[in-house]
Amino acid sequence: MAANTAADVRIVATGLYTPPHSISNAELVTAFNTFVERYNAAHGPEIASGAIEPLQPSSAEFIEKASGIKARYVVDKAGILDPERMSPRFAARPNEEVSVLAEMAVSAARDAMRAADLEPGDIDGVICAASNMQRAYPAMAVEIQDALGIEGYGFDMNVACASAAFGIETGLGLIRAGARRILMVNPEICTAHLNFRDRDSHFIFGDVATAV
Numbered sequence: 001m002a003a004n005t006a007a008d009v010r011i012v013a014t015g016l017y018t019p020p021h022s023i024s025n026a027e028l029v030t031a032f033n034t035f036v037e038r039y040n041a042a043h044g045p046e047i048a049s050g051a052i053e054p055l056q057p058s059s060a061e062f063i064e065k066a067s068g069i070k071a072r073y074v075v076d077k078a079g080i081l082d083p084e085r086m087s088p089r090f091a092a093r094p095n096e097e098v099s100v101l102a103e104m105a106v107s108a109a110r111d112a113m114r115a116a117d118l119e120p121g122d123i124d125g126v127i128c129a130a131s132n133m134q135r136a137y138p139a140m141a142v143e144i145q146d147a148l149g150i151e152g153y154g155f156d157m158n159v160a161c162a163s164a165a166f167g168i169e170t171g172l173g174l175i176r177a178g179a180r181r182i183l184m185v186n187p188e189i190c191t192a193h194l195n196f197r198d199r200d201s202h203f204i205f206g207d208v209a210t211a212v
Contacts, residue, residue, distance in 0.1 A: 009167075009175045013113030015211035017104050017187075025060035025070055028196075028203055031082030033057045034083040035197060041091040042154075056199060063203045074191050075100065086196040101134035104141040104209035105187040109148055112183070112211040124179040126154035127165025132189050133158060144185060168212060185211045 036055040046052045064070060074080060076088035090100060098106065105128060113119075126148070128141035133156060141154030159166040164186040170183035191207035 013116035017107035
């Protein structure tokens with residue numbers, strides 16, 4: 001493979017997948033405040049004695065002022081808005097089926113490939129760069145690669161919130177070393193680790209997948 005200079009490397013297309021569900025600030029606040037009311041009622045004696053502090057309710061206005069966020073896409077709405085649960089539900093899938101995270105990445109990847117008019121054989125490798133991997137191993141990238149019919153290699157990167165930036169930089173390095181094209185996908189299911197019972201942060205993240 002002939003090496004490429006940095007000037008030869010560019011992003012030729014991007015892809016996006018957003019889950020079918022969306023939660024507004026008002027919906028999120030309704031669930032959160034219901035949880036707060038139930039918690040404070042259940043811990044009335046401790047709160048009255050000063051042993052613990054009561055939880056404070058939130059508001060849609062507070063969320064938008066603090067973050068600018070009005071709504072977020074999520075893979076599961078019902079579980080997050082259930083005051084008794086407040087976390088997404090994922091149906092178990094057999095090993096023969098594509099995992100949820102890989103399915104999101106594949107959708108974003110196909111969107112990018114269509115935009116660039118590329119076939120699987122035009123791509124040399126797949127990087128899955130994400131902060132929230134569905135599993136540690138085998139690599140998510142290998143599953144994504146197989147679902148897309150891309151040969152070559154695939155590997156995962158987890159660099160927390162900088163994962164996508166590091167993925168693009170790594171793809172640049174691979175192309176400069178001689179690869180023709182690299183697909184970098186960034187699928188994130190942030191709601192799976194977000195604490196929806198925390199007033200200060202329960203509104204920050206949603207779920208999405210991108211591809212370049």
